[in-house]
Structure formats: structure tokens, C-alpha cells
Amino acid sequence: MKKISLNSMKASKLLSDLEFHEPLILLDKSKIKKILNTKSMKLEVYKEVDSTNDQVKKIYDPKKKITVCLAETQTQGRGRFQRHWHSPFAQNIYISLLYPFDKNISELAGLSLVVGLAICTMLESCCELAKPLLVKWPNDVMYEGQKLAGSLIEVQAQTHDACQVIIGIGLNVNMQLDPSKKIKQAWTSLKECTNQFYDRNILTASLLDHVAEYLDRFSQLGLKFFLNEWRTRDHLFNKPIHLKSHHKELRGIGQGISEYGHLLIKLNDNSIRAFSAGDTTLLK
DSSP: OBOOOTTSHHHHHHHHTOOOSSOOOOOOHHHHHHHOSOOSEEEEEEEEESOHHHHHHHTOOTTSSEEEEEEEEESSOBOGGGOBOOOOTTTSEEEEEEEEESSOGGGGTTHHHHHHHHHHHHHHHHSOOSSOOEEETTTEEEETTEEEEEEEEEEEEEOSSOEEEEEEEEEOOSOOOOTTOOOOSOBOOHHHHHSOOOOHHHHHHHHHHHHHHHHHHHHHHOGGGGHHHHHTTBTTBTSEEEEEETTEEEEEEEEEEOTTSOEEEEOTTSOEEEESSOEEEEOO
16 A cells, blocks of 8 residues: 655556546545434545555454445456456546454345445436436446446355455446446446546545445345345346357346346246346347
């Protein structure tokens, strides 16, 4: 973990590729905490970290219900399957929450789906979006077929009836350019969607409040409480999809999810199979 200054040569390099049409507003811990409604939370903000998921482990406070790490940029940010998460300085939200569950790890199936629902609800409460937000199983928030946000779930520690989970979230906010072509899939940002510049401090506070609320409900009620809400946001439902799972590839029609959060796919023989993990894309 490193600290950097806006006056440093390194920061100048980070900013050299950016084209800001609005004043640069950095993340401000005191401003975020002032807006937050969730009080039992330890929050730390950094200019640069290797990975917010890694850093949140180092700052964990057992006296707080949630520990949160937020950074302006990540040098080794990662998504699912260890994919690099492009993290340009001071444009987006890169955040990780460490949350304890009084549950066995087997009871956490579908957690990434619930996090996606929380992100959608938060964004629609804060932003004027012309089209609805959807969630692509298992963890991507989509707007008009393009990725707007994603999450990464890691189990940090576990006993027989309890575990700690790290939830990493990346949300594209004011990013408009990717000159280095580091993003390998169709993406968008709130700035692109709405043509508005956003104060990330306000969005971060709202994101934390919404995610904390959804996690509390998931902890108490499980995935079944969210199944109806999921059906309204299922990006893959009744659409032709391609799935890569455990070195196998197949095609079929999305049929929603099971009560355990597994993806249901109707195959060519009309049988329906459930998949607990994998990578999905829509077929044209």
C-alpha cells in the first residue's frame, strides 16, 4: 500500500491520460462518513493500494460490523478468474467490504447476485437512467448490454457456523476513455449513460448504505427473500447464452436461477441443468 500526492510525478502520470471536463473531486473520508447512515462501520480511504480486497484484510476491525477499504486507484485490482480490473485514478469507485456472517459457507450461495441487486437499487435512486439496470449472472451490473459494475466475493475465514466475507465492488462512474484498451469487454460508465459528472463521495455513501442493508437482509432471510426482485433484473432470462464452466463450454437458453443461486439453462434436448459457477455471454 502506498500513499501518493497530487503534486507528485507519479500522480501527474496517472492523470496525464485523463480528460476531465469537470473539477477533480477526490474521495474524502470525512465527507463520506458525514453522509453515511450506517454507523457501525470502519472506513479507510487511500490514494493507491495494490488491491482493496487485500488491503481490507489488513485494516479489519472486529469491533465494527463492517470494515471498508476505498481507493482512488489499484495497481493489482482483480475480478473473477484473476482478471485484471482496470482502475484509472480518481474516476471510478473501487471498494471492498469485510462482512461477518453467522452462516456456513454453503449458505452464501447467491451472495454476488444480492450485491448486484443492491448496486442496481442504489444507482436508480441516485441517477436518472433512461433504461433499467440488469444483473448478468453471477456478478455483473449491465446497462443496455454493457458492463457498468461488477463484484468479487472472497471467503476470508470460516468456522463451522460462521465466516467472514470480502466483497469487492468496482463501479464505473466518470470514466469516458480507455486509451490503452485494457478493458476486454463492452463497458460503460455513469458519465456515459447520463452525460453527467458525479461526486463519488455521495455515490460511495449511498452504495455502502444500500449494500449494508441488503447484506443484513441476506444474513437474516437468505437468497429466497430476493428471488422475486432477481426475476425483474435477470439479464440472461429466456435468452440464448454461452457458458464456460469447469473447462466445458455449452449453449442454451437462460431459465433463471435456482433457490441456491445456480444458473439454470435449457439445453438442446430440452433438459434443464443447474450450474454453480462459470462465465456467461449472450449469443447474438
